[in-house]
Amino acid sequence: MKIIVDGMLGNIAKWLRLLGFDVFYEPNIDDDYLLKLTKELQGVLVTRDEQLSYKAIRNDVEVILIKKERKIETIKQILNILNVKTDQLEIGSRCIECNNKLIFVDKKELQEKLPRRIIENNDEFWMCSNCKKIYWHGSHWKNIESELKEILK
Numbered sequence: 110m111k112i113i114v115d116g117m118l119g120n121i122a123k124w125l126r127l128l129g130f131d132v133f134y135e136p137n138i139d140d141d142y143l144l145k146l147t148k149e150l151q152g153v154l155v156t157r158d159e160q161l162s163y164k165a166i167r168n169d170v171e172v173i174l175i176k177k178e179r180k181i182e183t184i185k186q187i188l189n190i191l192n193v194k195t196d197q198l199e200i201g202s203r204c205i206e207c208n209n210k211l212i213f214v215d216k217k218e219l220q221e222k223l224p225r226r227i228i229e230n231n232d233e234f235w236m237c238s239n240c241k242k243i244y245w246h247g248s249h250w251k252n253i254e255s256e257l258k259e260i261l262k
């Protein structure tokens with residue numbers, strides 16, 4: 110299931126990718142294109158824009174209208190509507206920047222690409238198959254994990 114995220118919701122798009130969802134997100138794309146794309150991909154459009162959600166319904170496009178303010182509540186609302194069980198999620202499998210799949214990389218291959226301190230303090234690294242961004246579960250991952258716990262409980 111492809112999720113198309115409205116240009117206003119960049120942070121939500123990143124979190125949905127973190128949870129493993131296949132997400133289309135580009136800022137500054139007009140509403141008509143978003144509707145057309147969602148229909149073509151048989152996906153679901155996520156927006157906070159009420160007018161856009163009415164337009165989607167009129168055009169037979171599946172839409173989720175975000176009503177919550179907080180990110181965690183928003184993600185919970187989306188998971189609920191999509192009826193996705195938490196054990197179906199592939200957390201950390203996708204690049205949050207470009208949506209492509211991550212591949213496991215041996216840290217020996219990263220000696221010249223990352224500061225030594227990071228290589229020494231972490232054992233597992235992943236690289237985006239497309240943009241080559243490198244991921245590891247460093248100190249920032251603790252915050253992500255505690256937010257994940259809140260989302261998934």
Ligand SMILES: [Zn+2]
Binds near residue numbers: 206237240
């Ligand atoms: Zn990437």
